[in-house]
Amino acid sequence: MSIKKRSKKAGLAPGTLIHMGRAKSGATRIDLVEYDESHVEARPVESIDRCLVKKPLPTVTWVNVDGLADLEVLRHFGSCYGIHPLVLEDILATDQRPKAADYGEYLYVVLKMITLDGESGELRSEQVSLVLGQNYLISFQEGIEGDVFEQVRSRLNNEQARLRSMGPDFLLHALLDVIVDHYFLVLEQLADRIEDIEDELIGNPTPATVQSIYQLKRQMLFLHKALWPLREVASGLQRRDSQLIRDTTVIYLRDLYDHTVQVLDTLETLREMLSGMLDIYLSSVSNRLNEVMKVLTIIATIFMPLSFLVGLYGMNFKYMPELEWHYGYFMVLLLSAVIGGGMLIYFKKRRWI
Helix, strand or coil, rough: CCCCCCCCCCCCCCCCCCCHHHHCCCCCEEEEEEEEECEEEEECCCCCCCCCCCCCCCCCEEEEEECCCCCHHHHHHHHHHHHHHHHHHHHHHCCCCEEEEEECCEEEEEEEEEECCCCCCCCEEEEEEEEECCCEEEEECCCCCCCCHHHHHHHHCCCCCHHHCCCCHHHHHHHHHHHHHHHHHHHHHHHHHHHHCCCCCCCCCHHHHHHHHHHHHHHHHHHHHHHHHHHHHHHHHHHHHCCCHHHHHHHHHHHHHHHHHHHHHHHHHHHHCCCCCCHHHHHHHHHHHHHHHHHHHHHHHHHHHHHHHHHHHHHCCCCCCCHHHHCCCHHHHHHHHHHHHHHHHHHHHHHCC
């Protein structure tokens, strides 16, 4: 997981299409779905020698472009549907901040599609750009394997689905909604990992535990940067005075906004839990160090009078009264045991150990 800053080559005019970031590799796949209330047709597109959207309303055309390696594909869609070169540049630059812009004849929305790799535990982020027109919607993906749109495709195959009888603005809502709903799944998986680390933190914390906590904190920071602007996007869509968004769709966009707020609330809760877990780890390490120091201090304190005693009898004087005692050695051992035991009893009564 990395966050890359956007950079432009010197001397290029605004709107010039150049490869940036992960858009350099991968083949471009184009899928076309045409549907209305009575039928649906889906097929891959082999050639783009003509404009794909030609049928009038009520037929809705959804074009999904998976992969940004071929610049000619972007130029083709730009010329066919009047997409501004700056918008095409934003589509190609895969480090965009989530936003929505109304260009009159079309509406441009960009956001992040985030998944969690179950094996490595790393977050995978893919930029999704959506262009909404009068009777079409074009979605652009980076070309990373897999997406979260399968649920939308299944709904299109259901004759009873509301999506079949609604316009392309409702398709826009459906795609945004499934992306936002997948955020809940990602956060749920992260929450399970946090619970596992919390159990480890209580049972037997190790340096690897704090490394896992810091890794999760970095992931939460990445999610916060990717999701926080989305609330503004959802809020703007439900309040946008655009002819492309019908009144019947606005209520669903309000529900999308509510889901976005819930995602952000859950994200903030998990971030607070991680901060608390880090404090618990530091406190646990400090308490364990205190216990070790207490034991060492008790041992040193017990041996202080014993060291004095054996040091006293270890002085090199010829005339000492006890040197000739037959049981002097055993008396010193007994006296040492009495002193050590007496100190332990005293420490226990004072609840120092």
